[in-house]
Amino acid sequence: MNYNWDWRVFFKPTGIGNEIYLDWFVTGLGWTIALALSAWVIALLLGSLLGVMRTLPGRYAARIAGAYVELFRNVPLLVQLFVWYFIVPDWLPEPLEDWFKQDLHPAISAFISVTICLGLFTAARVCEQVRTGIQALPRGQAMAAYALGLSLPQVYRQVLLPQAFRIIIPPLTSEFLNVFKNSSVASLIGLMELLAQTKQTAEFTANLFEAFTLATLIYFTLNMGLMLFMRWVEKRVRVPGLIALGGK
């Protein structure tokens, strides 16, 4: 079969403006990072809130959070993305719908859909980690805090959460890395992140082996770099006397 290896392909002009193919990868990586970080902010905030809700003494809050987790964990990410991209915008009130679809740059409206989708999807997973972290703490801690006269918010803010977060750093890291990997679904709705740029380069140049190899290297390096960084953070903040949960 006729396959022409050419690793210089990344420095060739794309024929569109003055770009070379490497520029596409840089732009794609930029979108991937922006997506992952903004989705992570949503996931961490909402996930912590839900995680706390699941451990609250009242039944009501725990049930709502539980239902949220089941819903978002049992529907495939891609289906959720289609819902956020194809369906939800059609349900918006008309002026808002027109603004979202026509006035916003298409890349931005796709970005918003993916960020919300990924953020809410990951929040369900973060919630479970936070809950595990809180429940892993000895029960005596919360009791002692109440006995000292702390209010419920104070118990969480000053006693439970600071410790829980430190023990769940490893599983949270793995969720954080998952957000980067999962952000590649954005390529399926036409947002030109790293994977979409790779496919486009492969298609324009016919050098698909080279394009996919570069993409793999970028994801691999990004992932390894972030993992090493998080290990370092974990060591810095480790709670003496508590065994890390280790995790998946």
Add this chain to the structure above:
Amino acid sequence: MDFSPIVPALPSLWEGMLLTLKLLAFSVIGGVALGTVLALARLSSNKVLSLLAGFYVNYFRSIPLLLVITWFYFVVPFIIGWITGTNQPIGAFTSCLVAFMMFEAAYYCEIVRAGIQAISRGQVNAAYALGMTYGQTMRLIILPQAFRKMTPLLLQQSIILFQDTSLVYAVGLMDFLNSARSQGDITGNLHEFLLFAGLIYFIISFGASTLVKRLQKRLTV
């Protein structure tokens, strides 16, 4: 919202679901088998073997599944061509199956490894003292216990895999989700078809994970 066009489309959707389930079943079997081999390699005293297996696992765990599916779609036919030397046509299904097996093996490997490590060292020593070989020890003593312990985890990972099979949309394989999308596109009722697909995925995943939780409780007694 008009859900009535779904009824005449049910046969196509069912065909899609069959493809999804077939893909899932083969991927789980192949993934667990390869994952077990990798776990044994990782735990082996042979440094090279364990390093290689470790690299494999880290490699697949650090790249997106969607990238693997897309890439394998183009590459697998080349590779199978070299290995077998035959000219049998390789379709999207085979490419996706290979992608899922190799990708999931990295995840199954870690589960199996943890399962083996959870079994006390004393059992291995006892087996060796009885004159068993490494193969016998693993096959007769360690793996049966390890698999019993990790069945719930393996099943949970398989439920995640069930959801992830929907990513074959990227390469145009007509699985359940893609059939639903395609039917929705043709009839102009995309919203209804997508919501219906989501509901079915939810029912299956939720039902399965509830069963797994029950099983987990029974096994831990």
Add this chain to the structure above:
Amino acid sequence: MKKLLQLSLAVSALFAAGAHAEELSGTLKKIKDSGVIVVGHRDSSIPFSYLDNQKPIGYSMDLANKIVENVKKELKLPNLQVRYNLVTSQTRIPLVQNGTVDFECGSTTNNLERQKQVSFSVGMFEIGTRLLTKKTSGVKDFADLSGKNVVTTAGTTSERLIKSMNAEKKLDMNIISAKDHGESFLMLESGRAVAFMMDDALLAGEMAKAKKPDDWVIVGKPQSYEIYGCMLRKDDPQFKKVIDDALKAAFKSAEMNSIYKRWFESPIPPKGLNMKFPMSQELKELLANPTDKSAEQM
């Protein structure tokens, strides 16, 4: 890698040697050995190649069937198994190259750049690249698109054309690249884009699928004229001849007019709408004088 490949091909050739008196090579040999021919098709290239009840149908599929018939005849394999494999604009070339599909008949433009990667049959259709838009949108030509959202399908010649045009003329369009024509039209219909740039015949096909076909109109001066061909692997003269012969025979036959009428001037699935797209003078000439040259070469 190329060497490995050649080696494996050579090895497999050795094993198969002697089995056939006739010297088959390339794809024909592959088909004979495996007993299967794999046809690449599209899922939303209306009316060329698209799915109706999971079955690929259309103008190009009718011609693909003519090709399959000719392969059966050439190889004397009346029971040859035919398998269909879905391709998209982005995957069709790699999949022909890597052997997943043996040939593709859909809506693929024959051009010089693609000729470096694959080979084309004689041309079977001729199109111009134009715009589909709402009658009320006020868009009359490409110049009206400045600052607006425009959708096109990823991996098509239109995508390259409009992206270069945008960069050169500084039109400041926001270009959306959708996965397939069906999805591009969805972007247009749901209001995410004001116009859809594509081959005029495909645009007419999408209109036939619309909820209200009368709301839509095809406008704009064609940015290019292109010839569609069936796509096969490069350097495979035996297989190319079988394909070209089948198509040339079909073009000459009286049946060609009825094939054209069936897809362009009669009600078609899924909605039973008539595209009313009469045969252009250019296409008549192309069918009368078959050529595998691209439009740029003529």
